[in-house]
Amino acid sequence: MKTIILTGGGTAGHITPNLALLPALKKQYQNIIYIGSGQHLETDLLKNYPYVKYHSVPTIKFKRAFSFENLKIPFVLFKGIKEAKKIIKQYNPDVIFSKGGYVALPVVLAGAKLKVPMVAHESDLTLGLANKLVKNKFKTICTTFKQTAEKLKNGVYTGAPLTQQIMHNNPQNFKKQFNITSNKPILLVLGGSQGALQINQLIENNLEVLTKDYYIVHICGKDKLNKNISNPNYLQLEFYNNMGCLYACTSLCITRGGSNTIFELLYNHIPMLIIPLQNGSRGDQVANAKYFEKHNYALALYKKEITNADFLTMFNTLKQRQKLIMYSTKDIQPENTILKIIKEINAAANKKAR
Numbered sequence: 001m002k003t004i005i006l007t008g009g010g011t012a013g014h015i016t017p018n019l020a021l022l023p024a025l026k027k028q029y030q031n032i033i034y035i036g037s038g039q040h041l042e043t044d045l046l047k048n049y050p051y052v053k054y055h056s057v058p059t060i061k062f063k064r065a066f067s068f069e070n071l072k073i074p075f076v077l078f079k080g081i082k083e084a085k086k087i088i089k090q091y092n093p094d095v096i097f098s099k100g101g102y103v104a105l106p107v108v109l110a111g112a113k114l115k116v117p118m119v120a121h122e123s124d125l126t127l128g129l130a131n132k133l134v135k136n137k138f139k140t141i142c143t144t145f146k147q148t149a150e151k152l153k154n155g156v157y158t159g160a161p162l163t164q165q166i167m168h169n170n171p172q173n174f175k176k177q178f179n180i181t182s183n184k185p186i187l188l189v190l191g192g193s194q195g196a197l198q199i200n201q202l203i204e205n206n207l208e209v210l211t212k213d214y215y216i217v218h219i220c221g222k223d224k225l226n227k228n229i230s231n232p233n234y235l236q237l238e239f240y241n242n243m244g245c246l247y248a249c250t251s252l253c254i255t256r257g258g259s260n261t262i263f264e265l266l267y268n269h270i271p272m273l274i275i276p277l278q279n280g281s282r283g284d285q286v287a288n289a290k291y292f293e294k295h296n297y298a299l300a301l302y303k304k305e306i307t308n309a310d311f312l313t314m315f316n317t318l319k320q321r322q323k324l325i326m327y328s329t330k331d332i333q334p335e336n337t338i339l340k341i342i343k344e345i346n347a348a349a350n351k352k353a354r
Helices: 018-027 040-048 067-089 103-114 129-133 148-150 171-177 199-207 243-248 258-267 285-296 308-321 339-354
Strands: 003-007 031-036 052-056 093-096 117-123 140-143 154-157 186-190 215-219 234-237 250-255 272-274
Touching: 003 018, 003 103, 018 031, 018 040, 018 339, 031 067, 040 052, 040 140, 067 103, 093 339, 103 129, 117 339, 129 215, 129 243, 140 148, 140 186, 140 339, 148 154, 171 243, 171 285, 199 215, 199 250, 199 308, 250 258, 250 308, 258 272, 258 285, 272 285, 272 308
Parallel strands: 003 031, 003 093, 031 052, 093 117, 117 140, 140 154, 186 215, 186 250, 215 234, 250 272
Antiparallel strands: none
């Protein structure tokens, strides 16, 4: 029985690419295991995949700003590796596929000690901390960006794996679900699965101006809903797991700089304003934003302290330029991405079989 272990978590950007691979993996691997952190985001997203066996191990995120929490990292990581080893020994997988992030680190370190072939995927232009720490332990690292692969000895350019759920949806489905009767175009605001306080505040500060012309759907992040806001043209959601329905009826988007989300927006031909995370970040979202802005796929606002005037000026520029923004992604998103990643996974699995 062929077995694969998937890992990655912490944010939706480290989970949804794994989900995109599941339909293809199901055809080739009879046993699919997902090792995560036990967060509700992971378990909620995996509810639609009952054939995946879920396990969790202790994990801890490195905080870039000074924090005493970082002192716990060696102890939690040791526990995580120990638990991951038990799970890996239980299933004896042919291969481990890591989407990166702090959740994947103990699984990858355990897999390396047990000499299980491993493949990773990196979404951003630069390697995330977890992938950087263990990059030499992977047979291959699949990358979203060509220039990322070129800088790695084991890099393979595959593109970004996108789930079928973000493609080809009826634009009326989302409106019916939430009983939206407004004829105004929808402005989607995305702060990522964890939310973005900076973006949330900008939207709240400028809500009356924005809702004159748009119906706003705002994905705020867990526990970040503002119950004091009452506006007939404003809908707040902590998280939404059927983004294809939402993309299908979206006219413009304000988003953070996670590359998975940006590629989903590009696929659905949605003009976007990127406001990348800067404080407490390694700068990956800024690098992503600059890349997409350079290729004329998006506009970006880089200031750490953004005034309401800054925001409205850039938003008005987005409205004026939305028809000019290039939509073809053929130069930065190769065809058959999922098949290319599966090919690398199978090659690693076959290495163990030999």
